[in-house]
Amino acid sequence: MSDAPSRPTTPDTETPPTDTTADASSSHATRPASADRSDRIPSGSVAFGDLTRAAYCPRQLYYARQEPDRSIPDAQRSRIDLAFRYPDSVAASDADLVDRTIDVRPTVYRDRLRTLRDGGLRDRFGIPWRSLAIPDRTRAFLVGRSCHGIAHKVLSGTDADDPPIPTFASPGTPPDQGVWEPQTVRAVAIAKALAWEEEREIHRALVEYPAVGVVREVTLSVRTKAAYRRALRTTRGIDGPPSRVSDDRCQPCEYRDQCGTETRSLRSRLGL
Numbered sequence: 001m002s003d004a005p006s007r008p009t010t011p012d013t014e015t016p017p018t019d020t021t022a023d024a025s026s027s028h029a030t031r032p033a034s035a036d037r038s039d040r041i042p043s044g045s046v047a048f049g050d051l052t053r054a055a056y057c058p059r060q061l062y063y064a065r066q067e068p069d070r071s072i073p074d075a076q077r078s079r080i081d082l083a084f085r086y087p088d089s090v091a092a093s094d095a096d097l098v099d100r101t102i103d104v105r106p107t108v109y110r111d112r113l114r115t116l117r118d119g120g121l122r123d124r125f126g127i128p129w130r131s132l133a134i135p136d137r138t139r140a141f142l143v144g145r146s147c148h149g150i151a152h153k154v155l156s157g158t159d160a161d162d163p164p165i166p167t168f169a170s171p172g173t174p175p176d177q178g179v180w181e182p183q184t185v186r187a188v189a190i191a192k193a194l195a196w197e198e199e200r201e202i203h204r205a206l207v208e209y210p211a212v213g214v215v216r217e218v219t220l221s222v223r224t225k226a227a228y229r230r231a232l233r234t235t236r237g238i239d240g241p242p243s244r245v246s247d248d249r250c251q252p253c254e255y256r257d258q259c260g261t262e263t264r265s266l267r268s269r270l271g272l
């Protein structure tokens, strides 16, 4: 088992095949027409990962954009990969599970997955276990009108006419209730991109926390869509280092030293 932050420190920035964020407006965007969607990202489209970071801290996004390599670390990738091992994990022995990057005891992990399998997923979200465990599409590169990136899964609904449900897998752990705000923004972005592709309304997305065997839902409400639009505006508007947030988001931030937040707070505590 491995340690995990209680907040999404690095906001799950799995880099899509072409993580481009062009500068111009997307108002004249046209729908992607071929399978090679990475070549068809509309002008002004924003990567899911950038939206996530902007919702966490705009300054963090500013630093992340300076990085030459923005692929996610192997440790996070292995935790995300657990979302593709549910059929195996639900039957795995303690000895097998303890070698995986899970954040709870093997018995707890297996029980949670079994609860989801044995009706929990259907009762809570109306989704059959098979859809989550053996998804129709995996690591789907979605291109919407305003945003693009990877949905780890696209699930089919219970009935053929049901809209598909996109998911993304977080390498972190969830809050007690719901979903962290930056991940809410990402979930809305993924649902909007899939809606653009499918030419139909997508009202929700799922967030998987495969390191702890938890699944949460994000619905596209007035509040969550407003949070998404704010993050989109913020992402597009960054042209220099934004202000520091200087709160509890800074402690787990990978740019803390570069940002100087800790130094500032220490100096202020010492009255310097």
Ligand code: SF4
Residues within 6 Å of the ligand: 057, 058, 059, 060, 063, 243, 244, 245, 246, 247, 249, 250, 251, 253, 254, 255, 256, 259, 260, 261
């Ligand atoms: S240390 Fe705080 S202010 Fe600086 S980039 Fe990180 S979260 Fe933002």
